[in-house]
Amino acid sequence: MMRHLKILEYALSSLLRRKYRNISLIAVYALTIGILASVLFLTYSLKLEATRILVDAPDIIIQKISAGRHDLIPAIYAEKIRDIPGVGSAEPRYWGYYYDPLSHSNYTLIGIDTDLPGLSLLEGRMPSGAAECAIGAGVGQARIAGTGDTLTLLNSRDTGVEFSVTGTFRSESNILTNDLVVMTKKELLRFFDLPARRSTDIAVTVHNPDEIATIAGKIKQAYPDTRPITKSEIIRTYDAVFNWRSGMMLTIFASALIAFCILAWDKATGISAEEKHEIGILKAIGWDTADILELKFWEGIVISLTSFLLGLLAAFIHVFYLKATILSPVIKGWSVLFPEFRLTPYIDIYQIFVLAFLTIIPYVASTIIPSWKTAITDPENVMRS
Amino acid sequence: MILHPGILALIIGSAIVFVMMLYASIEGIRIISGWDFQSSSEKQLDLERRTYLISSIIKYVLGFEVLSTLLFIYTVDDIHPMFVGAMCATGSLNVNPIGWYALYLKILVFFCASLWIMLNSLDQKAEDFPLIRPKYAALIFITVLIGFDLFFETRYFLGLNPEVITSCCGSLFTDTSSGIAGELSSLSVRPMMWTFYIAVVIFISAALLCMKIQAAFLRYVMSALSIVLFGISIAAMISFISLYIYEMPSHHCPFDIFQKNYHFIGYPIYISLFCGVFFGLLPGFFQPLKKIRSLRDTIMLSEKKWLVMSILFIMIFTAISSWPVVFGSFTMQGY
Amino acid sequence: MDSLIWTENATKIYNPRKPDEIRALEDASLNIEKGEVVVLKGPSGSGKTTLLSLIGCMGRPTSGRIVIDGKDVAKLTERFLTLIRRRTFGFIFQQFNLIRNVSVLENVLLPLYPIEMSFADMRGRGEKILGDLGIRDRMLTKVNKLSGGEQQRVAIARALINGPEIIIADEPTAHLDRKLSTDLLRILKDLNIAGKTIVIATHDPFVYDHPFIKRIVEMRDGRIQDIKLT
Numbered sequence: 001m002m003r004h005l006k007i008l009e010y011a012l013s014s015l016l017r018r019k020y021r022n023i024s025l026i027a028v029y030a031l032t033i034g035i036l037a038s039v040l041f042l043t044y045s046l047k048l049e050a051t052r053i054l055v056d057a058p059d060i061i062i063q064k065i066s067a068g069r070h071d072l073i074p075a076i077y078a079e080k081i082r083d084i085p086g087v088g089s090a091e092p093r094y095w096g097y098y099y100d101p102l103s104h105s106n107y108t109l110i111g112i113d114t115d116l117p118g119l120s121l122l123e124g125r126m127p128s129g130a131a132e133c134a135i136g137a138g139v140g141q142a143r144i145a146g147t148g149d150t151l152t153l154l155n156s157r158d159t160g161v162e163f164s165v166t167g168t169f170r171s172e173s174n175i176l177t178n179d180l181v182v183m184t185k186k187e188l189l190r191f192f193d194l195p196a197r198r199s200t201d202i203a204v205t206v207h208n209p210d211e212i213a214t215i216a217g218k219i220k221q222a223y224p225d226t227r228p229i230t231k232s233e234i235i236r237t238y239d240a241v242f243n244w245r246s247g248m249m250l251t252i253f254a255s256a257l258i259a260f261c262i263l264a265w266d267k268a269t270g271i272s273a274e275e276k277h278e279i280g281i282l283k284a285i286g287w288d289t290a291d292i293l294e295l296k297f298w299e300g301i302v303i304s305l306t307s308f309l310l311g312l313l314a315a316f317i318h319v320f321y322l323k324a325t326i327l328s329p330v331i332k333g334w335s336v337l338f339p340e341f342r343l344t345p346y347i348d349i350y351q352i353f354v355l356a357f358l359t360i361i362p363y364v365a366s367t368i369i370p371s372w373k374t375a376i377t378d379p380e381n382v383m384r385s
Numbered sequence: 386m387i388l389h390p391g392i393l394a395l396i397i398g399s400a401i402v403f404v405m406m407l408y409a410s411i412e413g414i415r416i417i418s419g420w421d422f423q424s425s426s427e428k429q430l431d432l433e434r435r436t437y438l439i440s441s442i443i444k445y446v447l448g449f450e451v452l453s454t455l456l457f458i459y460t461v462d463d464i465h466p467m468f469v470g471a472m473c474a475t476g477s478l479n480v481n482p483i484g485w486y487a488l489y490l491k492i493l494v495f496f497c498a499s500l501w502i503m504l505n506s507l508d509q510k511a512e513d514f515p516l517i518r519p520k521y522a523a524l525i526f527i528t529v530l531i532g533f534d535l536f537f538e539t540r541y542f543l544g545l546n547p548e549v550i551t552s553c554c555g556s557l558f559t560d561t562s563s564g565i566a567g568e569l570s571s572l573s574v575r576p577m578m579w580t581f582y583i584a585v586v587i588f589i590s591a592a593l594l595c596m597k598i599q600a601a602f603l604r605y606v607m608s609a610l611s612i613v614l615f616g617i618s619i620a621a622m623i624s625f626i627s628l629y630i631y632e633m634p635s636h637h638c639p640f641d642i643f644q645k646n647y648h649f650i651g652y653p654i655y656i657s658l659f660c661g662v663f664f665g666l667l668p669g670f671f672q673p674l675k676k677i678r679s680l681r682d683t684i685m686l687s688e689k690k691w692l693v694m695s696i697l698f699i700m701i702f703t704a705i706s707s708w709p710v711v712f713g714s715f716t717m718q719g720y
Numbered sequence: 721m722d723s724l725i726w727t728e729n730a731t732k733i734y735n736p737r738k739p740d741e742i743r744a745l746e747d748a749s750l751n752i753e754k755g756e757v758v759v760l761k762g763p764s765g766s767g768k769t770t771l772l773s774l775i776g777c778m779g780r781p782t783s784g785r786i787v788i789d790g791k792d793v794a795k796l797t798e799r800f801l802t803l804i805r806r807r808t809f810g811f812i813f814q815q816f817n818l819i820r821n822v823s824v825l826e827n828v829l830l831p832l833y834p835i836e837m838s839f840a841d842m843r844g845r846g847e848k849i850l851g852d853l854g855i856r857d858r859m860l861t862k863v864n865k866l867s868g869g870e871q872q873r874v875a876i877a878r879a880l881i882n883g884p885e886i887i888i889a890d891e892p893t894a895h896l897d898r899k900l901s902t903d904l905l906r907i908l909k910d911l912n913i914a915g916k917t918i919v920i921a922t923h924d925p926f927v928y929d930h931p932f933i934k935r936i937v938e939m940r941d942g943r944i945q946d947i948k949l950t
Binding site: 010291 | 773778779798799802803805806811813817818819820821822826830831832833834835836837838839842878882
Binding site for chain 1: 388389390391392393394395397398401402405434437438441442445449452453456459460463466467
C-alpha cells in the first residue's frame with residue numbers, strides 16, 4: 001500500500017517537473033473530453049426537458065387514419081370514448097400548422113375555449129372573441145408583434161386575416177409556446193375552413209396509468225380507423241431520436257478523439273533524453289520494470305483524471321451557462337424558431353461513466369506500449385553515460 | 386439504436402480491448418515458441434521484457450471487463466423504456482436473447498482474466514518463470530472468449546428492434562414460467578433460506594479449516610464449495626432475497642436491484658459475491674501448482690490471504706443481502 | 721576465506737553474431753572477499769565498467785557464472801536481480817546521476833520508494849545518513865543548486881540508504897578536483913572500516929595508488945590481465 005502511494009507521489013512530482021509538456025497534453029485532452037461531454041449533457045438535458053413537458057400531455061392522443069395518413073377525426077368519437085370505463089376525459093382538439101412566408105417558419109395554431117393548462121401569459125389576456133389571438137415569444141419576435149399589435153395571417157382561401165394580439169406567453173414556457181398562436185375555437189375553424197364536427201385529434205386522459213395500453217386497445221377496437229398514440233410511445237420516440245442524435249454527434253467527434261490518441265502516442269513515444277536518463281537512474285538504484293510501469297500508470301491516471309474533470313467543467317459551463325452555442329444547431333433539429341430557454345443543469349453518473357469509458361480507455365490503450373518501452377530501459381546504459 | 390452513447394462506449398471499448406488482446410496473444414505465441422530460460426541471449430532477454438508488456442495489457446483488460454460488465458448491465462437497464470413490455474434489464478435482454486450470452490460471457494471473462502492475473506503474479510514471484518507456456522496458452526483462450534464477447538455484444542445491440550414487444554422480469558421470473566428462471570422463482574422461500582444460510586456457514590467453516598489444516602483435499606473441496614455457493618446464492622437472490630428488497634412477494638427479478646430506486650444495492654451485493662467466490666476458488670485451483678518447487682512457498686503464503694478475503698467478501702455479501710430479510714418491515718408469513 | 725563476490729569465466733558480448741558485435745568482457749574470473757577494497761584498473765574499453773555492472777547485477781552475462789553472497793545471479797529474472805541489487809549494492813556513478821530539480825532528501829530516498837516502508841521511516845533514515853555525511857542542512861535544496869562536493873555526498877548518501885554490503889563506484893573521481901577526490905577516498909575508507917566491501921573501477925592513479933586499496937585487478941581489451949596485492 002505504502003509502495004503505491006510513494007510511487008504515486010513520485011509520479012506527481014515527475015509530472016510537475018515537466019509542466020509545459022503535460023499542460024499542452026492536458027489542454028488538448030480536456031478540450032476533446034469537453035466536446036464529447038457537451039454533446040452528452042445537451043442531449044440528456046433536452047431529453048429530460050421533453051419528458052418533463054410530456055407529464056402534462058394527454059395520456060392518449062387519438063388520430064384518424066385514412067389511406068395511411070392522418071385525417072380529421074369526427075368529434076363524435078369523443079362521446080363514445082368517454083363511455084369506456086377508466087377514461088377520465090376525452091376532448092376533441094382543434095389545431096394545425098401554419099407556414100408563414102414572411103418569416104419562413106411554421107407556427108402552430110390552436111383553437112381553445114378554456115385556458116391552456118400549464119401555460120402562463122407574460123402580459124395581456126387570452127383571446128375571447130373574433131379576430132383575437134395570443135402569441136408565443138418566437139412568433140412575436142419573428143413578426144415584431146407584441147400585445148396590442150396586429151398580426152396578419154393568410155387563411156385557407158389565401159386571404160389575409162387580421163388578428164389583434166391580446167397576450168404574449170412567458171419565456172419560461174417557451175419550449176411549449178414559442179411558435180404558438182392561440183385563438184378561439186370558432187376562429188380557428190373558420191380560419192382553416194375545417195368541416196363542422198371534425199377535429200384534428202382527440203385528447204384522452206386515463207384514471208389509472210397502468211390501464212393506458214388496455215384502453216388504447218379498446219379504443220382501437222371501437223374505432224378501427226383510428227390510431228391511438230400513448231404518452232409512453234411518444235417518450236420512447238423522443239428517447240430514440242435524442243439517443244440517435246447524440247450518438248451521431250459522438251461518432252463525428254470520435255475523429256477528434258482519434259486525433260488526440262495519436263497525439264498521446266506521439267508524446268509518450270517521443271520521450272526526451274533527459275527522461276530516459278532519469279528512468280535509467282531509477283532502475284540502476286533499485287526500481288524494477290514493474291515499478292516503472294506503475295509510475296507510468298499513475299502518470300496516465302493523473303493526466304486522464306485532471307483532463308476529465310477540466311473537460312467536464314468546461315462542458316458544464318458551455319451547456320448550462322453559455323447555452324451550448326457551439327452545438328445546439330445540430331442537436332435541436334430543423335425548426336427555425338427554436339426557443340431560448342435555460343436548460344436545467346442535470347448530470348447523471350451513468351453519463352459520466354460512459355464518457356470516462358469513451359475517453360479514458362482509448363488514451364490508456366494508446367499509451368501502454370510507449371510506457372512499456374520506457375520502462376524496459378536498461379540500467380547498464382546509466383553506467384556508460 | 387446503436388448510436389446510444391452507452392452502447393457506443395461498450396462496443397468501442399470492447400473492440401479496443403479485443404485488438405489489445407490479439408496483440409498480447411501474438412506476443413504470447415512468440416514467447417511460447419522462443420522461450421529458453423537457460424539462455425542469456427538478447428532474444429531471451431527481449432522475451433522476458435515482453436512478459437511485462439503482456440501483464441500490463443491483461444491488467445488493463447481485466448479492469449475494463451469489470452467496468453464493462455457494470456456498464457453493460459446499466460446500459461441494458463437504461464434502454465428498457467424503448468421496448469414495449471420492458472421494465473428493467475431483463476426486458477431489454479429478452480428483446481434479443483443473444484444478450485444473455487453476452488452477459489454470461491462477460492461474467493466468464495471476469496473469472497478467467499482474474500485467474501490469469503493471479504497465475505501471472507505467482508509465476509513472476511518464482512525465480513524461473515515455471516508457468517510460462519501454460520500461462521500464454523491460457524491467454525489465447527481468454528482472447529477467444531473476449532472475441533466472442535465482442536461478437537455477442539455487437540450482435541445483441543445491432544439486433545435490438547424497438548418494434549418487438551418483449552416480456553419482462555414479471556413474466557420471466559415467475560413461478561409459472563418454464564425454464565431455469567421460472568424454476569428458481571418457484572422455489573419455496575423457507576427451504577431456500579435454510580439452504581442458503583447453511584451453505585454460507587459450511588463455506589466459511591471450510592475456509593477456516595483450510596487455514597488450519599494443510600490437506601490438499603480440503604482445498605479442492607473449498608473450490609468446489611465456491612462454485613456451489615455461487616449457484617446457491619444466485620438461486621437465493623431470485624427466490625427470496627429479491628422479494629425482501631422489493632418488498633413484493635412476486636417480484637423475483639435479479640436485475641432491478643441495480644436501479645436507483647433501490648439505492649443501487651445490486652452493485653455491492655454482486656461485487657461482494659463475485660469477489661468472495663473468486664478468492665474461494667483460488668486454493669483448489671492452485672493446489673496442483675504446489676508441486677513446482679519454486680512456486681510452493683509463494684502459494685502457501687498467498688493462500689491465507691485468499692481465504693481471509695473470501696470469508697470477508699462472503700460475509701459482506703450475506704450481511705447486505707440479509708439486511709432487508711432480518712430488519713426490513715416486509716415479512717413472508719405463510720410462504 | 722569469506723568469498724562475497726565470485727565470478728567464473730564471465731563473458732559479455734553485445735550484438736552477438738552481428739556486424740557490430742562487441743566482446744566487452746571475456747572469461748573474467750575473480751574472487752572478492754568480504755571487507756576487501758578492490759580496484760579494477762584499466763583504460764577505457766578494457767571491460768572494467770562491464771565487469772562492474774555484471775557484479776552489480778545491472779545485467780546478465782552472456783555466459784559464465786556470477787555468485788553474490790552464495791547466490792548465483794547469472795540466471796535470475798529481472799525482478800530478482802533488482803531485489804538483490806537493491807539489497808546488496810550501493811552505486812556511485814561517474815556523473816553522480818542525481819535527478820535534477822529534485823531535492824537532496826528526495827534524491828537520497830529514491831531507492832526506498834519501491835519498498836514497503838512508510839514516509840516517516842524513510843525520512844528518518846534519510847536524515848540520519850545526510851547528517852552523518854554533514855549535509856543535513858541542505859536537505860530540501862534542489863540538487864542542481866549544490867556544489868560539486870555536496871552533490872558527491874548526496875550521491876554517496878543515496879548509495880548507502882539501503883544499508884548495502886557492497887559499494888560499487890565507477891570512475892568516482894573522473895569529474896572531481898584533488899580535494900574532492902581526497903574527501904571521497906576518505907569516506908570510502910571509513911565505510912570500509914565499518915565493514916563494507918568496496919569495488920572501484922578507475923584509471924586514476926590517485927585512486928589505485930591510495931594505501932587503503934587492498935588489491936588491483938588489471939584489465940585490458942575485455943580480459944583480466946593480472947591481479948596484484950598491494
